[in-house]
Amino acid sequence: MVNTTQTQELSTWTNVFGTKQGAIYQCDEERCWYVDFAGKVAKFDYRCLLKLKKAVYHVDIEDRLLNSGKSPDVEIIFICACDHTYVLNLLQIIALKEILEGTFVMFQLNHIIQDTLYRLPL
Amino acid sequence: MKDLIRIKSLISTEVESLLNQQVKKEAYSSSVYLAMASWCNRNGYDFSSEYFFKQAEEERQHQLKFYKYILDMGGNAISPDVTGIKQEYNSFREVFEEALDQEISVTQSIKNIYARCLKEQDFVTNEFLNWFLKEQREEEYKARRALELFEVIGEEGTGRWQIDKHVGGIKYDSEA
Numbered sequence: 001m002v003n004t005t006q007t008q009e010l011s012t013w014t015n016v017f018g019t020k021q022g023a024i025y026q027c028d029e030e031r032c033w034y035v036d037f038a039g040k041v042a043k044f045d046y047r048c049l050l051k052l053k054k055a056v057y058h059v060d061i062e063d064r065l066l067n068s069g070k071s072p073d074v075e076i077i078f079i080c081a082c083d084h085t086y087v088l089n090l091l092q093i094i095a096l097k098e099i100l101e102g103t104f105v106m107f108q109l110n111h112i113i114q115d116t117l118y119r120l121p122l
Numbered sequence: 123m124k125d126l127i128r129i130k131s132l133i134s135t136e137v138e139s140l141l142n143q144q145v146k147k148e149a150y151s152s153s154v155y156l157a158m159a160s161w162c163n164r165n166g167y168d169f170s171s172e173y174f175f176k177q178a179e180e181e182r183q184h185q186l187k188f189y190k191y192i193l194d195m196g197g198n199a200i201s202p203d204v205t206g207i208k209q210e211y212n213s214f215r216e217v218f219e220e221a222l223d224q225e226i227s228v229t230q231s232i233k234n235i236y237a238r239c240l241k242e243q244d245f246v247t248n249e250f251l252n253w254f255l256k257e258q259r260e261e262e263y264k265a266r267r268a269l270e271l272f273e274v275i276g277e278e279g280t281g282r283w284q285i286d287k288h289v290g291g292i293k294y295d296s297e298a
Contacts, residue, residue, distance in 0.1 A: 050198075
């Protein structure tokens with residue numbers, strides 16, 4: 001796990017999507033993504049990134065907001081066969097969800113651009 | 123930036139999810155047919171029981187086709203939980219009515235995936251689904267024909283015995 005992003009790394013990583021709370025970078029060389037969120041930078045491969053997305057999307061934010069019970073406002077995002085676990089409060093979940101949504105929209109956009117500029121004209 | 127998602131998988135996550143739902147649906151169908159085979163056997167309808175055993179096996183094969191396709195395209199195939207299978211039926215006819223309902227629901231579900239693939243221009247998956255659409259013609263025909271037997275033979279007297287005998291002979295051999 002990387003704790004801080006070095007300038008050299010940032011030069012080889014592409015910022016896919018980011019907000020004030022964090023960002024997701026893509027490293028083409030390693031064919032993976034780095035999630036800079038909640039004070040750490042964690043490396044995710046294809047499968048783990050999809051699992052992270054599924055786990056975060058699975059949290060019922062509305063239900064949590066309306067729940068007036070005394071249970072702690074904390075969600076553990078545990079991803080099977082992945083080195084990273086997140087312990088996040090509701091606001092962080094919302095922030096991470098926003099980053100992931102933006103990231104996957106960017107992936108779709110990138111797919112369209114790749115098709116249009118490089119794959120189809122060949 | 124490389125299109126890493128596309129490099130890893132030919133199908134989108136949405137189509138992958140729909141295909142996994144279909145895996146579950148086929149597994150459910152297979153289990154429903156197995157329960158029908160058991161009910162028919164227990165009630166003396168041996169030909170119908172055999173017919174449903176065959177149907178259960180076919181549905182299992184369909185499930186595996188979807189399962190392997192997801193894996194071949196770089197997706198994540200999920201082995202489904204199958205629960206809530208009805209074990210008892212009120213009548214011989216009800217078994218066939220539910221079998222037809224089951225097939226209609228499978229056809230509808232495949233049409234739904236097909237529509238999604240068209241929207242995404244995923245013609246590769248569309249081509250894969252063509253085989254299933256043709257298969258559904260046969261499945262629905264057989265289920266509908268079985269119900270038709272109840273109308274033309276009638277259940278009175280030895281009617282149900284006759285119907286059972288004819289269910290074993292239902293075939294669909296249209297070349298169209």
